[in-house]
Amino acid sequence: MALRTDMVDLGSLRLTSGEGRRLEATVVLEPVELGGERYAVDQAAVAVRLDISRTTGEGYALRLRFATQLAGPCMRCLEPAGAPIEVDAREISQPGAGEELESPYVTGGVLDLVAWAHDALVLCLPATVLCRPDCAGLCPICGADLNAAGAGHHHEPEPDPRWAKLAELRLELERPDGV
16 A cells, blocks of 8 residues: 555655656545535545646646545435445646636645645535435424335325415304205
């Protein structure tokens, strides 16, 4: 396993324009919070592959790849769930060439690998983390797990509160025949 790396000094690689290098490293990623719930990376350290290419001047083209598993509660039923995540992120750091070509992860020729890996992970998260694709979730009335309760779970509908006063009316109807 590669050594844990938080920062990479790009200048120490001594790359010339057009030259590239591949580095294998490990990073420790902090849990991610989604919708008020914490989702942790299920590995103590994630193995990452970093491809670094030197561009003209003081610039670099960077590519980060790794795969991991996210673990936390299902977004529908709150049971344990997980989601496989495949990250393939790219950055350009070309100082002095405009804001859009300056990477926020490279400062003074040093790459903040942990911050980039964390942000790349967040950008690759699925819209929902589910325990299974057909998760039915929780009953909005009683909170029962609809996966376990089955299709027969139901509640009688509550009367509409806007009509509550009408239920208090007692009408006495007089019949046309006088009875």
